[in-house]
Amino acid sequence: MSLACSKISIDYGQRRALFDFDFALQPGRIHGLIGPNGSGKSTALQALAGLIKPASGSVELDGRQITTMSRREIARRLAFLPQQPSAPEEMTVEQLARQARFAHVGLLRGYGPHDEKLIAWALESTGVSDFAGRGLQELSGGERQRAWISAALAQEARILLLDEPTSYLDIGYQVEILDLIHRLSRDRGVSIVMAIHDINQAISVCDRISLLQGGRLVFDDEPRALAANNLVETVFRIRGRFVEITPGSPPHFDVELARWSDGARDH
Ligand SMILES: Nc1ncnc2c1ncn2[C@@H]1O[C@H](COP(=O)(O)OP(=O)(O)OP(=O)(O)O)[C@@H](O)[C@H]1O
Ligand SMILES: [Mg+2]
Structure with missing residues (x-):
């Protein structure tokens, strides 16, 4: 079971939404995609699901170019849940x-x-x-x-691509679904790639995190490494800090609910 791409770019008409995106599935692990609205998370997932053809580069599923595979061949290996199905x-x-x-x-x-x-x-x-x-x-x-x-x-499917699977769920079901995702990976060896907005949930459940900004990967490492720099603050334009609530527990991002500057976010 493998799913990978190297330096793929995705265009919508004249506009490039994803630049030189690299990805390699880690079997049985949970990979989180985080980033601001419009940063390219859904685009990346759709490309990994074989639904958009890259302008350059290709996505390979089990060693074959995904765009040459039939829907049925893909569906036996990979399930994709879009953001708005x-x-x-x-x-x-x-x-x-x-x-x-x-x-x-x-x-x-x-x-x-x-x-x-x-x-x-x-x-x-x-x-x-x-x-x-x-x-x-x-x-x-x-x-x-x-x-x-x-x-x-x-x-x-042995690979699950989930685009914000918990966005509409109450906190009880968010925990339940994340726990289910965790068990699927640990107990059944299912590989999961998901876009997720909650940074703390991403850090606590994911084995690896990719952070996108403006269609570019700006971080791709284990969650703890995210706490070692100020990317979350700069990319999302917020003020906050990582704290360790219980010694040894995953770092928790504590956001200050005030603007970084007086100006509105201007994307
Ligand atoms: N079908 C489309 N046609 C044209 N542009 C698109 C299309 N889908 C997305 N885009 C643009 O591509 C960029 C990336 O969008 P994408 O949906 O991948 O972002 P995202 O990170 O998933 O955002 P969100 O957090 O809002 O879901 C954005 O600038 C968006 O406006
Ligand atoms: Mg999206």
Whole structure:
């Protein structure tokens, strides 16, 4: 299982959104992508999922150029949860998880006990079983987000690319989903790459962090190394500091809720 790219650039029309992006999946580990709005996190994830073709360089999945692989070949190896996924109206939570198994279930082979077990596990572990029969459109933002995570799990891929998987969740479910992600990597060896805004959650759950700024990687190292410099302050234009609440625990970024300067953020 490998997913890597070297110095890829992504353009939207005339504008370059990602410059010379390097990435190498660490099997069984959690890799966090952090950075301000518009810094290129979703673009990077979409490129890694084979959904955007780089203007230069290529993404390789299991040693093959991902843009030459079929959707089914990719889906057997990699599940991608976009930042704003869309599904046909009327689709229920269970149908969403069910159809996520399309890469495994073909015309010749219908849904078997293994598929049913996986779907039930995916619904259960994201806390959506109770409303599995309800339409996605009838759910709250957080419930819907969990339904999408459940579908990504049901796909049974060894690589999970998640774009802000906890953005709509209450703090209880944020912890639960992050814990689930942690267990998937530690117990099942699933490799996870996720965009995440909460720096402290990123530091505590990720094995490695990439920080993007204006489409460029400005940091790519283990989380603790982030505390050893002032990149978080300069990149996000905030004031704060890293503190160690319990000796030996991961560093915690304590932000001062005041502007760096009097001017508004001018991106
Ligand atoms: N489909 C698109 N067409 C044109 N420009 C785009 C498109 N998608 C993103 N961009 C631009 O590319 C840059 C990177 O966007 P991207 O969505 O990757 O950022 P992000 O880091 O995921 O931000 P956020 O934290 O807001 O999700 C931004 O300047 C954005 O305006
Ligand atoms: Mg994004």
